[in-house]
Amino acid sequence: MRTSIATVCLSGTLEEKMLACAKAGFDGIEIFEQDLLVSPMSPEEVRALAARLGLTLDLFQPFRDFEGVEPQLLQANLHRAEAKFKLMTRLGMDMMLLCSNVGTATINDDELFVSQIRQLADLAAGYGIRIAYEALAWGTYVNTYQHSWEIARQVDRENVGICLDSFHILSRGDDPEAIAQIPGEKIFFVQLADAPVLSMDILSWSRHYRVFPGQGGFKLDEFLGAIARSGYAGIISLEIFNDVFRQSNVERTAVDGLRSLNLLQSQTAALLDAQGIGSALALQALPGGQKANGFDFTEIRTEDPEPVARLLAQLGFEFRGQHRRKPVQLFSAGGARIIINSQRSRGVTAAVSGFGVQVPDPAAAGERAVQLLARPVPRQHLRNEADLPGFNAPDNTEVFFGATGDAGGWEAEFGVHESGAAAEHPALIQCIDHLNLAQPWQSFDESVLFYTSVLNLQALPGTEVPSPMGLVRSQVLATGDNAVRLALNIVPHGLEEAIDRNHEYPEHIAVRTGDIITLARNAVADGMDFLHIPANYYEDLAARFDLEPQLLQTLQELNLLYDRDEHGEFLHFYTETIGNMFFEVVERRDGYDGYGAPNAPIRLAAQFERNRWSRH
Amino acid sequence: MRTSIATVCLSGTLEEKMLACAKAGFDGIEIFEQDLLVSPMSPEEVRALAARLGLTLDLFQPFRDFEGVEPQLLQANLHRAEAKFKLMTRLGMDMMLLCSNVGTATINDDELFVSQIRQLADLAAGYGIRIAYEALAWGTYVNTYQHSWEIARQVDRENVGICLDSFHILSRGDDPEAIAQIPGEKIFFVQLADAPVLSMDILSWSRHYRVFPGQGGFKLDEFLGAIARSGYAGIISLEIFNDVFRQSNVERTAVDGLRSLNLLQSQTAALLDAQGIGSALALQALPGGQKANGFDFTEIRTEDPEPVARLLAQLGFEFRGQHRRKPVQLFSAGGARIIINSQRSRGVTAAVSGFGVQVPDPAAAGERAVQLLARPVPRQHLRNEADLPGFNAPDNTEVFFGATGDAGGWEAEFGVHESGAAAEHPALIQCIDHLNLAQPWQSFDESVLFYTSVLNLQALPGTEVPSPMGLVRSQVLATGDNAVRLALNIVPHGLEEAIDRNHEYPEHIAVRTGDIITLARNAVADGMDFLHIPANYYEDLAARFDLEPQLLQTLQELNLLYDRDEHGEFLHFYTETIGNMFFEVVERRDGYDGYGAPNAPIRLAAQFERNRWSRH
Structure with a gap:
């Protein structure tokens, strides 16, 4: 054409x-x-x-x-x-x-x-x-x-x-x-x-x-x-x-x-x-889009890995190994794998820098990305190291394709030879639930097209979340079965200035658990810093939902947020921010499929409030 | 209330x-x-x-x-x-x-x-x-x-x-x-x-x-x-x-x-x-809004007055005097008075910093401004110096009220004792036609309300002007008889970055003449730098208007722009930019009342192009 x-x-x-x-x-x-x-x-x-x-x-x-x-x-x-x-x-x-x-x-x-x-x-x-x-x-x-x-x-x-x-x-x-x-x-x-x-x-x-x-x-x-x-x-x-x-x-x-x-x-x-119709337009077909089966890993770049490593341990992640050649560490919990990368990260406190998804045929997915004009990540592997096709998204996140069920390939470079379940206790964390990525306002439409076409995700209807410094525009992209979900956020200029001295809006990694209350209690015992949720929120919960007083008290004690829809219940909490990122832990009960949208303004205001004091 | x-x-x-x-x-x-x-x-x-x-x-x-x-x-x-x-x-x-x-x-x-x-x-x-x-x-x-x-x-x-x-x-x-x-x-x-x-x-x-x-x-x-x-x-x-x-x-x-x-x-x-109706609301009336009779002066702040002074001389302005106490110079041409102020201007190359309008009762205008919560400019005059009520507009422009026909008051501080007409030759410039003021996007509505209420101007319908880095939103505010006109511009972020290293969009002072061709020829003879208008523009003029070939040639030779409406004709040109400001000279023939809107994209592109080269 x-x-x-x-x-x-x-x-x-x-x-x-x-x-x-x-x-x-x-x-x-x-x-x-x-x-x-x-x-x-x-x-x-x-x-x-x-x-x-x-x-x-x-x-x-x-x-x-x-x-x-x-x-x-x-x-x-x-x-x-x-x-x-x-x-x-x-x-x-x-x-x-x-x-x-x-x-x-x-x-x-x-x-x-x-x-x-x-x-x-x-x-x-x-x-x-x-x-x-x-x-x-x-x-x-x-x-x-x-x-x-x-x-x-x-x-x-x-x-x-x-x-x-x-x-x-x-x-x-x-x-x-x-x-x-x-x-x-x-x-x-x-x-x-x-x-x-x-x-x-x-x-x-x-x-x-x-x-x-x-x-x-x-x-x-x-x-x-x-x-x-x-x-x-x-x-x-x-x-x-x-x-x-x-x-x-x-x-x-x-x-x-x-x-x-x-x-x-x-x-x-x-x-x-x-329809069995030919065309004089000479239409060019792309290699077929593949449905991703889940996240392969998420990568955090940071000059100093210690604060992130400590937070991961508090959440129940296990250290799995150090890359044999590079300053890169692997942590995992259940099916969630997180890489802390300290290469070329001078001055970076902590940031979500990339992620991999698992597809049946990574090479074909890479070829499709190339034909969709995705910009390849410069190769950094040696001949005998894993070669995942990788591309820079418009928001500069690095996106990689790994093979479904074939983690051994690159895990071996971290000295990990048994796949999964190396921990003494079964991990409370099951998998990465979703990633929340900040988008520059100039490239929002470009990002949506990139992720929907290159990663073959579907765009859900967008929403707007009020914050103390303007409305945050939010757009979820996901596979049909929600195995991979991304939430893209465009942040108003004023909020960027208020929330971070580098004028960057923090991104976050949400991990899923089947028992958020035990996980939160363990984290408290390990001295983890939670994002503090104001008492007024819990009074409003009591007005809106018919909750057991005991549950309400536990929620407030652990800084947990709560939502409910026609399917089920959603409990989640946020950690404090490290550099330019934080973690969320979510528990989905009985098929709740959202993201706790009514709670997003609470989170933004709490982070704004927190930052306001740290600024003084 | x-x-x-x-x-x-x-x-x-x-x-x-x-x-x-x-x-x-x-x-x-x-x-x-x-x-x-x-x-x-x-x-x-x-x-x-x-x-x-x-x-x-x-x-x-x-x-x-x-x-x-x-x-x-x-x-x-x-x-x-x-x-x-x-x-x-x-x-x-x-x-x-x-x-x-x-x-x-x-x-x-x-x-x-x-x-x-x-x-x-x-x-x-x-x-x-x-x-x-x-x-x-x-x-x-x-x-x-x-x-x-x-x-x-x-x-x-x-x-x-x-x-x-x-x-x-x-x-x-x-x-x-x-x-x-x-x-x-x-x-x-x-x-x-x-x-x-x-x-x-x-x-x-x-x-x-x-x-x-x-x-x-x-x-x-x-x-x-x-x-x-x-x-x-x-x-x-x-x-x-x-x-x-x-x-x-x-x-x-x-x-x-x-x-x-x-x-x-x-x-x-x-x-x-x-309507002769009373109200239980206890509605408070403001002092009546006065119609301004014209601009009293416009002030340029600059660390180094020489480049601006030279440009003013090339346009036909006369030096009228130095302030007896401060590093402030007065220039005039016809009814247009321009002040070059070098007080507290370290690092300022040149910027439009304020203007005065003439009203019948400046004190009442000042009182109305106070009741409209305008922020007074800190007083800088001594007891025996003129005391014009002055206020900071939301865009930080200083706005003053002078008395109609009473210039002697403050001109005397510049050693000027005869009012006007001190020049050997009659000035080609008649008056200040309008000012074009850049507005931060956050305060556009605030500025419109400020200028319409405090200066008692009327808002005309807004327009949008395409530039190489986005649409510029433009809004004219004027007295009913156009004696005072302001054009407010909001500039897209990308254009600010492209057009000026300080990320500021230049403002300009437009002066009016009855003979722009002679004025432009004089300026050429004095070695003035004009903003260069591309040849393609003049070919398009020839296609759109039935112009005398001689006039078309003169327009192109002098970098003049041209517009026509149902009333009459408009000829204008722009100077090169000094620091953060430039001048426009306009001639209005037969009641043309606009601003040459079709030419605004030409101007913006020419400034962008000019800056692009000076950046290289």
Whole structure:
């Protein structure tokens, strides 16, 4: 599939945008006119730079407010168009996007639209230029693809076809199915955009909140399937207006965009295969996504391993061994394995730096990640050491693929020869329940797409948690069976400043137990520091739930939090923060599947309060 | 008027919120339950702290999802309520907010609502507690104030009345007029919130975008007028859910809130006076707002005055004198006066630090500012020096009031004894046209309220300008006759980083001329650095406007930008940036009244491009 992207999706100068698109691997770009206008590069320089970078210049856009006007304005519009045709000739471009009139149209008459666009087409033909007519969702008179196609059909010129933009069609709730009936050669261009499900006016939604395919709520595989069935064999491009992308690193946004197209073409190929339909789009399939069976390990980076090691021991973890060659220690409890890594960690007090998941075929999972443009972690193993495929997530977490049930491979490097159950007493901890990872606000959508596509996780509905310094946006990603769960948090700027002197929001590792009360008592006996929960919380628990007084007292005594849903009960506690991380211990009773969301504000306020005092 | 504010409006811990409310000058607060829940303070401590601070605890809120439920759930709800009544008793509070059910109501039956709320009332009566029933705009069955009043009326208990929240009424487009017919003593509480005009679902709008009165689009003077006419004599409170306020400095937000109430009560008093209606609310009027006649001066702070002085000379400004006592220089051209201040400016390359406006009665303007809680600038004058009332705006700009036509007062301190026209040649510059001031994102709404209330300016509709690093939000504030105009800009984080090494977005002073071409030619002859405008811009001008080729050539030669509207033409240029500021020169032909908005992206991109190279 030939891929393209509109320059308006990206930040920076036109030159920076072009370099980033080429580096990411796009085949071409759409020139958003304003990007050219503000550029010191001449059209000839842009053309030459594109040629050197191997980028095609696919679409000049947008040309606005042309048709449906009085004769005098039509002449001014044709004058304006001809100037742009001359400019396009200098750029070496042959296709212009014509948006349906949203401003100056005063006459609602299809025949007039047809005759005026025909005049434009004949003028364009003299320059060898084709016109792709697009119905904007808020066009004054033309705002559906059926209508734009009807007009283009009646214009009846070889150099006039339509442009289809998924946003303009799906935002209105229109059915894309009829696209399949349009002759593919009369579809001149296809632009894709996804969008979160928001109830707001379509114009604001479009101008600020578009996202790359897979980051929103539209069914773009079905949309692209309909395009494919029309016989369209051209370019698939991205046109995203997004307030955050406009401010983000241009190279990363370009990679994020191409990743979204690689995923989408694979999904669409699968859809068409299932229906037994071929496509002229040459859709490329990815190696199949694998369901992870669970966490393989979680890695903490720290200059000084002692405080973390002590905390792990208090929680019931056993030391399993020191890496034979590196300053790396392995701890485990039940199926939960935690690595403390002190390599290249000068100045790092403690931070969650990576994790592994277990999949049936790590090599295939790695190959899929590569095709999804994941950035490989630089290899640090010797020839006879385990070689787990590893990648940097957008939040800089390192993500590795290990083989299901094959821990022996890398555990042997820690001198561990028996798998599991080396402890004297059975561990109260069963496994890693979930990881909570902080996300920079600029890369939240990118992270969600990365984890859902590369780790094959599903995104659950997002929530917002009030804290003393703003709302924390939270998004859970999980395998269908919850064997692997990640909670991504975006933290308001003010909270970062308040909660940590490095302006970083702490991440945490949640481990699961079947007996949180015994585990907490053991930890108390070992002198562990719990995050202190205020007394008012327990009074409110008593008002909300019909709890045994004895249980309530135990909860308060041990700083345990409590939640209940229609399935069961949830008990959990938090440790004090070390550097930039802390632990949570959870017990899930009778199929409770949430994360204690009502308690999250309590935790944030307690950490804020704690930090406030340590700041004084 | 007795004022209150809900703790949910503010950032920080409950203690910090209470301290900030007392310091700002509120009479009382509403306790938002979650703020208490997450606090380590016991109810007794909260009560004692409030007493010490002189704050009344006016409303305990919210109590949710009570009425319209099955008998078993009713019992649980009564249990929950009684726990809260006991808590309120410990807090010494006697009024609870009951929100109409949005979640658990399953039976749509007014009689059932009445009988269940009556049970709640009778339980509350035992604790001396009153219930204020509020219709949420998205209540399942009860969502209008008429409906909540009808139910409260039928409940027919002395301790049950209603709470009226302007957001829930005005967001639905409901007419508040009928409030005047409700007996004032049955209105137990009034909450005010404004909101920008947005088309989105009401719940999201309410939870994220509420603002203080005067910062949005609701007609709150009419709303409060209807409240007053009901005979209500109680507390007027603020309940604002705003994503930005939650992250902002708690003391500033509290002041911002009380300022909004002081302005609103004055506006409402004027409205009622005009209608010849008295009010039990004891509304306090402010000294009347005065229309400024123009800018008195603009002040630039800089460690080294030479680069700015040179630029001013190139633009045609004359040096008028040095302050007799301080390192401060005065320049003027026509009616434009610019002060270069080198006091306390170590490390400041150049920044717009303040400005004065001329009003008929500066002392009264200063008194109004004080009553609007503006922070006075520390006085720096001696007894025999001019004493202009001065205040710090939220963006830290110093704002002064001078007397109309009375420049001699302070000019004399610069050894200037003749007013104006000291230059050999008539100045091409006529006056200061407008100032463009950068705003921190946290204080944009606060700034708009400050400048509109303290300087008595009107806010025009806002716009957004694309830049290479994100959208710049822009808001013009002006007197009705445009004698004083300010353009406030919020700059995306990424742009700040890109455009300036101090992460500050440059501000600018725009001066007006009647002959920009001669002025620009003079500046070229004097060797001035212009901001360079790319050639592509002039090609686009030729496509969009039917310009004389000679004029187009002159524009391009002089780096002038051009715009036209239905009134007339606009020509302008920008200087290079010095430190954190630059100048713009504008010529308005035939009543053009805008700011060349289509050219703003060109300017931003050119500055970005310029900076990019200076960074390399």
